[in-house]
Amino acid sequence: MALFSGKCSRCGRVYYEDHKAVVVCGCWELCPLCGAKMEAYTPDLAANTYAKDGKHELLILRVCNNAAEHFDKSPFFSYQKPVEVELS
Ligand SMILES: [Zn+2]
Numbered sequence: 001m002a003l004f005s006g007k008c009s010r011c012g013r014v015y016y017e018d019h020k021a022v023v024v025c026g027c028w029e030l031c032p033l034c035g036a037k038m039e040a041y042t043p044d045l046a047a048n049t050y051a052k053d054g055k056h057e058l059l060i061l062r063v064c065n066n067a068a069e070h071f072d073k074s075p076f077f078s079y080q081k082p083v084e085v086e087l088s
């Protein structure tokens with residue numbers, strides 16, 4: 001049986017399959033500060049933080065609201081896109 005493998009360029013997790021495939025690694029959904037699964041970002045939720053750092057809100061993809069778990073005690077906004085891992 002041929003084994004195909006690929007490594008996520010972001011978190012380094014290695015995936016194996018017995019066929020060629022493209023896997024979307026789940027790491028992009030995890031908060032880098034507390035490890036929780038982040039929620040899909042909706043502009044309404046973060047309207048009050050919109051201009052905080054001057055970044056464009058359209059780039060925000062996920063948000064973690066576990067503010068108490070974060071070192072700066074504020075929600076974390078993620079710009080990370082899904083990471084596709086190509087198994088070859
Ligand atoms: Zn990953």
Ligand SMILES: [Zn+2]
Pocket residue numbers: 031032033034035036064065066069070076
């Ligand atoms: Zn978090």
